[in-house]
Amino acid sequence: MKRYKDLFFDLDDTLWDFERNSEETLKELYHRFLAQELGEENCTLFLSTYHRINESLWNEYKLNRIKKTEVAYLRFLYTLEESGSNNVSLARLLAEEYIRSSPTKTNLIPGATEVLESLIREYKLHIITNGFTEVQIPKLLNSGIRHYFTTLTTSEEAGCLKPCSQIFSFALEKAKAQINQSLMIGDDPEGDIRGARQIGLDTVFFVKDSKNLQIES
Template identity: 45%
Template sequence: MKHYKHLFFDLDHTLWDFETNSEATLREMFDSYQLERFFDDYNDFHARYEVHNLFLWAQYRKNKVTKKTLNLQRFHLPFSEVGFDDIMVAQQFANDYLNISATKTLLFPNTLDVLEILKSKYQLHIITNGFKEVQNKKLENSGLRQFFTNIFISELIGVQKPDKYFFDYSVKSSHANPKECLVIGDSLEADIKGARKAGIDQVFFNSKGLEHNEEITYEINNLQELLTFL
């Protein structure tokens, strides 16, 4: 068994249940903004939002749009599609979405118990591409902050995962050697490929049972499985 000293966890979709928390936020806001005036129903709104959100995130990762544009347009574009072209409301909605979603605290099963055990044996760190204002609030509100020595946020480093520099920087700042590090994340692209390029072993958190052909050091379906080899 390899001797790891540092574990680098992705946050969204790995510890913090992004999908459920985001869904709860958008449902609440669909009602409070009375969006049923414009969309057939919540699912209609969500499907349209999803298309723009995915596209804009891809553009953001390539540095083709700013964070501000991403956050505004992922709501302004679906609103406009259904004849609700009000940039002020879209901006307010975008701000509220970030603020409200950061107050949501649902984590994947056993997250806190597993981290409690791992914390006694390893130094734990967060590596995330999310927005800095939001990620810090999420960590505080959900009780995760106490477990982690360092929080590495792409916005503050200047590049996003899977850029090799992101991992090199995080490892170096933790006074670690890549060989004694392990990256745990749900994204084959951002987390797994990124870590591999930087010479770091990887754990793919495959909670949805995605099929793939990647060569990965370890693969798990729930966080508790980490304790079988760590």
Template identity: 40%
Template sequence: MINIKHVFFDLDHTLWDFEKNSDLTFEKVFKKQQINTDLNAFLEVYRPINLEYWRLFRDEKVSKKELRYGRLKKAFDSINYTISDDLIDTIAIEYIEYLSDFNHLFEGTFEILDYLKDKYQLHIITNGFEEVQYKKMKSSKLLPYFDAIITSESVGVKKPNPKVFHHALKVANANQENSIMIGDSLEADIFGAINIGMPAIYCNFNNDVKTSDSYTSITSLLELKQYL
């Protein structure tokens, strides 16, 4: 990878520990709103439902508003907890408001960014909501490391749409040959990059996906030192 000059990272599940921070946010919101149910039982059903809704959102099958309401409604229904639509809307708003209060990053995040920052230009490409992603990065002290931050909302489409990657390259004054994408989603990050001719490194942190010859796979961020 001697020609690489630009390193593009995904944010959630790649640098920013979404699951841990999300769980803590729900704990705060549930306590504030006096939601009388077992939090762990809720989270157990919410996590896959959230992933399902994000896939629908990525595929333009639900709106941002439908995602924020629908994932909560389906999760509460799954645990047979009766809750009003008004309270669901309140929880949805407070969840987004408080999410950036928690700043857990994956192990090795600052070490690898410090290692990379003097060798490459670092950028973010994220499908997350624009107003939330900047707050996350600021509160977790990630902002200073990155030159360009590209959100899908600013492009109008979401990864793996090629428009997102082409827009990101243009903003960063980069090209496919001197750039690499690092992320946790095979479909959105890895195949999205590969489909436009950009190499990619897959963050297989749970070590639950078989490796492939079409991309490099790592199980921890510090493994990037072997390649970059």
């Protein structure tokens, strides 16, 4: 049986509960800045519009068609426009507040801390993430799991986003890890799993659903 020495984790929705933390942040922003104008009853519609637009813009970002600063701002501008508001200043404020507030959230995937506590006894642990550097580091610190990881590799640092093979090669080199002794763990079948397998990394596909958590290799 292969003996691994280095385990590489995705962060969002593998360890840090992005879906829950983002939802909490967006609801807080809506009630602080938008409820009076758009109505308390329209919060759910606003959030669903935001998620659709954000996903589309992230796809553009992955293809290097827009910059990260544009993603951060335009997702709120376009959502406001679809909601009947053309307040550019408010869109910029929401973008700034989201980047500031969301990393302060501390919800982790259930069992994440216990798993990390167990694994660190035998392995070196690392992070590979597509998230913005200024957001991902505070997430780790505020949620109390930064100390588990020897290295953190972001897409900005590596010069490309997962599933680009370059980010995995960069992370391995940074960690001084051997590819045949390393394992990638993530929840994205395209970015985490296919990307890692392109360079020969073994992988574990983490599956999260509403009823239970399971890991499929």
